[in-house]
Amino acid sequence: MRVLFTAFFFLFSAAALAETKPVEVKITWKGDYTHNSSKHWSKDNLYDSGFSKNFKNGAPEEFGEVQKDGELNAFIYSPKDSKGPVPFVILLHGCDGLGTLAKEWGRHVADVLNSQGVGVLVLDSYTTRYVDNSCGLPDLHWGRRRADDAYSALDYVIEKKLGREVYLMGYSNGGTTALVSMTTQEADHPHHFAGAFAVAPGCSPSLQHSALYTRPIVVFMGDQDDANNPKWCEELTKKKRSVPVQMIEYQGADHGFPENAPTREVHGWHLSYNSAAEKDMMQTIISAIRTKKFVKGVELR
Structure with missing residues (x-):
């Protein structure tokens, strides 16, 4: 029965894909918070410069440019016939930016969630900064930089009365950003996420293991991930926390499991789609949004 329901659910979502039309918007970036600094990127300040009051902070990916203010591109997918604020997910791309594959994945996530009455904002952190990847x-640096991107998008959704109970979801570096965004260091923002879904994030001990989190987190990862070490995420999850932090680890899946694309090698990483893991992840996210129930610990699937 569960198999039949799963098949019907995703066939329905696929059928609705053609009807999903995003609205493109510009989001004003906000970074003037006490946790940020005016220090520019330097070789001696690789990661702390990620907490910046500047839209561009002189990183190599920005060709050393510094710019105080800026805007981000975003694409909003609203559930059909929705009236008033609905549950919302802000979706963050990986380290390669919002290219063709990332856009297709964003549309797919939006389609699945829209069919369940959940809105989605796909956020582009790189195009207006002229960053390729x-x-x-520097991925760790950008995990911190993009936290203020996520909160700028959250402010937009709240101020436009589009969403309520807004969640953050990110893949790869976007997943790292989701983890950073849930830390106490980001608590000085006026609005806060209801929780985060971090897909194949970097759980670097230097950034995450001592972090104090303010909202529930679910980490989704393949045990064969050779881009981000799943053992680090297991250790992060097992630490005693004041909020639930769960890791769902898919057996036989690698870093590319969420994206429906041919098997490939990128940046020396092995990437392949795992349909069962991706569908289970989306069902788990929908259930968490519906029930608002989060648990702790590592679960193998």
């Missing part, structure tokens, strides 16, 4: 060591 942030893959590699």
Whole structure:
């Protein structure tokens, strides 16, 4: 029965895909918070410069440019016939930016969630900064930089009365950003997320293991991920926390499990789609949004 329901659910979502039309908007970036600094990026300040009051902060991916203010591109997918604020998810791309594959994944996530009455805002952190990608060591820097991107989008959704109970979801570096966004260091924002879904994030011990989180988190990861170490995420999850932090680890899945694309090698990482893991992840997210129930610990699936 569960198999039949799952098949029907995703066939319905696929059928609705053609009807999903995003509204493109510009979001004013906000970074003037006490947790941020005016220090520019330097080789001696690789990651702390991620907490910046500048839209562009002189990172190599920005060709050293510094810019105080800026805007971000975003695409809003609203449930059909929705009236008034609905549950919302802000979706963050990975280190390669919002290219063709990331856009297709964003549309798919929006389609599945829209069919369940959940709105989606797909946020583009790189185009208006003229950044091609942030893959590699600066990835940690950008996980911090993009937290204020996420909160700028949250402010937009709240101020436009589009959403209520807004969640943050990110893939790869977007997943790292989701983790950073839930820390006490980001608590000085006027609005807060209801929780976060971090897909294949980097759980670097230097950034995450001592972090104090303010909202529930679910980490989704494949045990064969060779881009971000799943063992680090397991250790992060097992630490005693004041809020629920859960890791769902898919057996036989790698870093590419959420994106429906051919098997490939990118930046030296093995990426392949895992349909069962991706569908289970989306069902788990829908259930968490509906029930508002989050649990702790590592679960193998």
